[in-house]
Amino acid sequence: MKSEPEAYSIADLEREGHTHWDGVRNYQARNFMRDDMQVGDMVLFYHSNATPPGVAGIARVARPAYPDHTAWDPSDKHFDAKTDPENPRWMMVDIEHVETLPALVPLEVLRNNVLLEDMPLLQKGQRLSVQPVEERHFREVLRMART
C-alpha cells in the first residue's frame, strides 16, 4: 500500500496503531482491497512521492473491506457525488502497525535486486496505490531491510 508520507506516513501509523485506508478512488485498487485482502494479510507500507521513495514499514490487515464513508462527505478531498450510500462504490480496509523499518528500503535499491524484477511495484507504468505482493517478494524486501 502506498502513501505519500506528507499525507500519512509509517510514523503516523505507528503513533496511531491502526487506521482506515480511505480515499482510494481507483477501481483496480478497490478490487484488490475488496476481493483479495483478508484479516491477517501482511502489507508493505510504501512511501511514494518521497525523497527517496521506498518501503518504510510493515502493517497487517485488521478489518476486511467495508464502505468508505468519506465518499459521501462533501468536505472530504475524495468526495464522490455520484456514489449512492445505498450502493457503495468505494471501499476501504483497516490496517494496523506491525513494524517501522530501521531504514527505508529505497525504490532504487529494490530495482537493483534481480529477485524483485517481476514484482508488480517495479513494473513500468504501474501506479496503483494498492497492489498485490507475492510472498517471495515480500520476504526478499524484508531480508533487504534487515541487512
Added chain:
DNA sequence: GCCAACGTTGGC
C-alpha cells in the same frame, strides 16, 4: 464504440 481532452500518479 471510438477517441480526444483532461486529470492524476509518481519518479526523476
Added chain:
DNA sequence: GCCAACGTTGGC
C-alpha cells in the same frame, strides 16, 4: 517543474 503512463469523461 517535467513528463510518461494510465484512467476517466463526454461528444459524436
